[in-house]
Amino acid sequence: MMELYSRIQAFFLDLDGTCYVGTRELPATLPFLEFLLARGIPYLFLTNNSSTTAHAYVEKLRRRGFPVRDDQVLTCGDAAARYLLQDTPYRRIYLVATPPVEEEFRRLGFTLTSEDAEAVLLTFDTGITYRKMEEMAHLLYSGVPYFATQPDITCITENGLTPDVGVFIAGMKVMTGREPTILGKPSLPMVQAGLERLGFTSPEHVAMVGDQLDTDMTMGVTQGLISFLVLTGETSLEKAAAFPLKPDRIVRDLGEIHAGLISR
Known part of the structure; x- marks a missing residue:
């Protein structure tokens, strides 16, 4: 076990379910982050919530007392924008998104x-309308490239589980037969964006810590990261046992990882 901890040089940290649960604080989080700061171990918060901007997340985390710089939050929307800018020629896009995310994409150029759009990008648009779905469907029928920020079916809120992007992906598939290229967790573009932000060129010394099997742990296992499943969120030991991909470690919470780092 100590050999695993000795390999870690940086962390990707999921947010809800890992560092906190809704409005509830997790007592192990702040001591863990303070330890990373004191030891000079880089960390980056990763979220598959593309309904708002990284800046809004930074402000939210600061209100919780988290030590976080302006560049320490990466959303799947950020990863999508980076991918489109660096790996495609598409600059005229039909973006299904909330107003703050729309403004961020305009700022990026x-x-x-919906006219002569070169691609469609579906994000977690909490104000999605029938008109938006209709325009997106027409573009998909026309054959333009189709991307989405995340495959998540549900999102945890203070009111319980609510529909996420995966619900709209499923609806579009029923209608058009098309499925998007996913650019957030668990896909490679999210890892590439995170590594670039941390200044790393390869994933083998970066640990992904999260509570979701189909996004956090799937990304960790399939993309060559060290993977830690925490049991503070949605996943139980029984669910983990039934899942085909196995993380490197299953831990109670961030405090257990903290103790492992101290002992290495």
Whole structure:
């Protein structure tokens, strides 16, 4: 076990379910983050919630007392924008998104339009309308490239589980037969964006810590990261045992990882 901890040089940290649960604080989080700061171990918060911007997350985390710099939050929306800018020629896109995310994409140089759109990007648009779905469907029928920020079916809120992007992906598949290229967790573009932000060129010394099997742990296992499943969120030991991909370690919470780092 100590050999695993000795390999770690940086962390990708999921947020809800890992560092906190809804409005509830997890007591192990702040001591863990303070330890990383004191030891100079880099960390980056990763979220598959593309309904808002990284800046909004930074402000939220600071209100919770988290030590976080402006560049220490990466959303799947950020990863999607990076991918489109660096790996595609698409600058005129049909973006299904909330107003803050739309504004961020405009700031990055995208033209947001349904006319002559070169690609469709579906994000977690909590204000999605029938008109948006209709325009997206017409573009998908026309054959334009199709991307989405995340495959998540549900999102945890203070009111319980609510529909996430995966629900709209499923609806579009029923209608058009098309499925998008996913750009957030668990896909490679999210890892590449995170490594670039940390200044790393390869994933083998970066640990992914999260509570979700189909996003956090799937990304960790399939993309060559060290993977820690925490049991503070949605996943139980029984669910983990039934899942085909196995993380490197299953831990109670961030405090257990903290103790492992101290002992290495």
